[in-house]
Amino acid sequence: MPKAPYKGTVIKNDVQAHTITKPNSSSPGDANWETTHVTFDHGGKVPYVEGQSIGVIAPGPDKKGETPAKIRLYSIGSSAVGDCQDSKTVSLCVKRVVEVEEEKWPLKHSNREKGEDKPDKAGTCFPDAKVYRGVCSNHICDMSEGDEVLITGPTGAEMLLPIEQDYNIIMLATGTGIAPMRSYMRLLFHDKVGANPDGTRKFEGLAWLFLGVPYANSLLYVDEHDEYTKKSNSPVSSAPTTRSRGSRRTLRARGCTSRRGWPSTRRTALGADAVSEDPHLHVRPEGHGGRHGGSGCFAPLATKAGFDWKDFAKEMKKAHRYHVEVY
Numbered sequence: 474m475p476k477a478p479y480k481g482t483v484i485k486n487d488v489q490a491h492t493i494t495k496p497n498s499s500s501p502g503d504a505n506w507e508t509t510h511v512t513f514d515h516g517g518k519v520p521y522v523e524g525q526s527i528g529v530i531a532p533g534p535d536k537k538g539e540t541p542a543k544i545r546l547y548s549i550g551s552s553a554v555g556d557c558q559d560s561k562t563v564s565l566c567v568k569r570v571v572e573v574e575e576e577k578w579p580l581k582h583s584n585r586e587k588g589e590d591k592p593d594k595a596g597t598c599f600p601d602a603k604v605y606r607g608v609c610s611n612h613i614c615d616m617s618e619g620d621e622v623l624i625t626g627p628t629g630a631e632m633l634l635p636i637e638q639d640y641n642i643i644m645l646a647t648g649t650g651i652a653p654m655r656s657y658m659r660l661l662f663h664d665k666v667g668a669n670p671d672g673t674r675k676f677e678g679l680a681w682l683f684l685g686v687p688y689a690n691s692l693l694y695v696d697e698h699d700e701y702t703k704k705s706n707s708p709v710s711s712a713p714t715t716r717s718r719g720s721r722r723t724l725r726a727r728g729c730t731s732r733r734g735w736p737s738t739r740r741t742a743l744g745a746d747a748v749s750e751d752p753h754l755h756v757r758p759e760g761h762g763g764r765h766g767g768s769g770c771f772a773p774l775a776t777k778a779g780f781d782w783k784d785f786a787k788e789m790k791k792a793h794r795y796h797v798e799v800y
């Protein structure tokens with residue numbers, strides 16, 4: 474409970490810096506930011522299911538000087554049994570929030586002719602820039618093994634998975650929006666909790682994962698996706714793919730680094746039949762800009778398949794097959 478949070482312990486904090494060199498003829502640009510995959514021991518006292526979130530209370534001070542800070546929610550990135558598969562841990566995927574005053578970035582000259590003098594946030598900000606560091610994300614990213622962490626929850630019912638095993642699922646995420654998708658994938662393709670010969674859950678559908686990030690080196694959990702793709706015996710192909718459900722569990726994962734190419738990458742990969750196969754659609758953009766990610770991708774596919782996307786989306790919502798969480 475918020476007034477009586479559980480005292481967990483950090484058992485792993487894997488902070489990754491995503492850094493690209495300054496733009497030049499051989500490099501696309503320079504960006505510095507960090508994400509972490511952090512794991513807390515909750516001693517089995519904070520049971521959760523895939524798709525839920527937990528709260529973290531930082532010691533503060535918060536924005537108005539409050540101590541401790543207010544609760545921040547984070548989507549759980551591990552399946553119910555946790556990364557250690559003993560149902561005693563919970564993992565998160567957190568981005569370190571660092572905000573620099575808008576006018577303290579150099580301007581981007583490449584767009585001048587279009588009348589766009591946007592700040593070049595991939596560059597280096599001016600040295601006198603005021604920098605704001607997010608209270609809780611920095612608290613999490615700076616924690617070390619053995620540190621105590623205050624946890625609340627779990628909460629959230631929007632992003633839960635269906636109970637049956639033979640559904641098709643399409644997952645669209647950007648940035649740390651991958652967290653709940655990772656929890657699903659651990660359950661569907663990794664954990665030793667089910668009835669398959671290798672011990673995994675008897676998922677018998679097709680799972681599509683699309684992760685959008687600004688730069689290729691910020692794709693998250695790539696090794697795991699490659700492993701599950703291989704394991705599910707489905708060679709990754711760039712050709713449009715359709716598949717009837719119910720025969721075997723399959724993962725197809727795609728990363729995309731271009732904002733403009735993002736919806737078309739998903740459309741080309743999925744093909745028009747994707748909307749006819751009654752998929753469960755889970756959309757989780759990092760930032761409000763991506764909240765229409767579902768319609769951007771599916772409206773043209775629906776039209777091609779003879780549906781009106783808006784009506785179709787309404788029906789999907791009613792049938793609990795369309796799940797969107799934005800933060």
Ligand SMILES: Cc1cc2nc3c(=O)[nH]c(=O)nc-3n(C[C@H](O)[C@H](O)[C@H](O)COP(=O)(O)OP(=O)(O)OC[C@H]3O[C@@H](n4cnc5c(N)ncnc54)[C@H](O)[C@@H]3O)c2cc1C
Pocket residue numbers: 526536545546547548549566567568569570572605606607608609610611649650652798799800
């Ligand atoms: C359901 C849900 C799930 C979420 N899941 C995740 C997740 O999986 N991973 C993840 O990384 N995040 C997630 N979040 C977001 C997370 O809850 C936090 O909002 C995020 O980490 C920022 O918190 P913070 O304390 O670091 O930043 P805060 O200190 O709360 O600051 C947040 C923003 O406020 C602005 N700001 C405030 N004060 C100032 C100031 N003085 N100067 C300049 N700017 C200022 C900045 O724009 C800053 O980015 C989720 C949120 C929700 C609601």
